[in-house]
Amino acid sequence: MAKDKLNQENIEFNQSKESGTKATSEKATIFSYLSDVNRIKLDYTKEPLKIKYKWASTHFIFPTQDSFDLEGQKLALRLEEKIEEAFSLNQSISPKERTNQKKWRILAAVLLIIGIGGLSANSIYGTYLARKIEQNTQITMEKVKKVNPAKSEDEKQERSAFKEQPYQPIETYLDDSDIETYLGSIAIPDVNLNLPIVKGVGEQNLYRGAATNKIGQHMGKGNYPMAAHKVPGNDTSLFGPLFQVTPGMKIYLSDNQNIYIYTARESYVVEPERVDILDDVIGETLLTLYTCSTDAGVERLVVQADFEKQLKMTDASPEEQAIFAIE
Secondary structure, three states: OOOOOOOOOEEEEOOOOEEEEEEOOOOOOEEEEEEOOOOOEEEEEEEEEEEOOEEEEEEEEEEOHHHOOHHHHHHHHHHHHHHHHHOOOOOOOOHHHHHHHHHHHHHHHHHHHHOHHHHHHOHHHHHHHHHHHHHHHHHHHHHHHOOOOOOOHHHHHHHHHHHHOOOOOHHHHEOOOOOOOEEEEEEEHHHOEEEEEEOOOOOOHHHHOEEEOEOOOOOOOOEEEEEOOOOOOOOOOOOHHHHHOOOOOEEEEEOOOEEEEEEEEEEEEEOOOOHHHHOOOOOOOEEEEEEEOOOOOOOEEEEEEEEEEEEEHHHOOHHHHHOOOOO
8 A cells, every 4th residue: 555645735625715734744644624714623534445455545524623513514525525636545446436435435424424423532622622722711711800790680580599499300400501601710729720610511611611510509608519521632621630639639719709718528430320419418518520530421520529718809818819820
């Protein structure tokens, strides 16, 4: 089989209405394509395909998070065709075989796009996502600094309803909001975790920061549960650092008016069905943080901490205030 050596760095297609940049190395089998037109990023892999004792190459398109929409899917299919034209490794295949091979590759690309939800556990996507999260953290934390601690009328009613029925089934008080509403910040200095706290455990919020779980939960009261994704192949983004938390470490929450200090008690792994980790415990004031324990997301890593004290932000030392700063 011919050596996988690709020197072309820029490709154009669709009557020059679409162009982008390819990044790879001679020995690489994973490639990235970044569109100049709409900034959609695609990852694809080149695999050997043996047809009638002749070796060729087939391509699988891996759209990343920014290309979930229809335009991203169309671009993936167009890119599949262009890759076939520009980067074919074997020109000895007959036209008929090439046509059949091309149809097979396009079908594979379509099936992969349909199954895009399963790519969140893919390390290629994880690396890209971790880099994107890191780039957006500073902007997000600036939004957090502008959080208004005054409660809206809707939130007051929401909290009131929660207090009136404290023993509702979990489904009725789960806050699955996906609106970008920031409540404050969480920091664990010992493991370099510093994230915004966002209201509601909707899917997008799990990528924005630490997402609250229950309607009406208060910092420093009851059980304050939060969740965030674990980025595959990266232990520094979102809740990846939770795996390094040990008993005794300090965990800090802030709503921009007060700082709430907790001490880590224990870490353990549970099945996804263990929703009781969200419940309040009589006589205890807790913080519960959880994320997927593996890239496959089969189980959950849980970190629980005990409430220690609350102090006003204005009374905090410069060192305590600096805990929430992003460098």
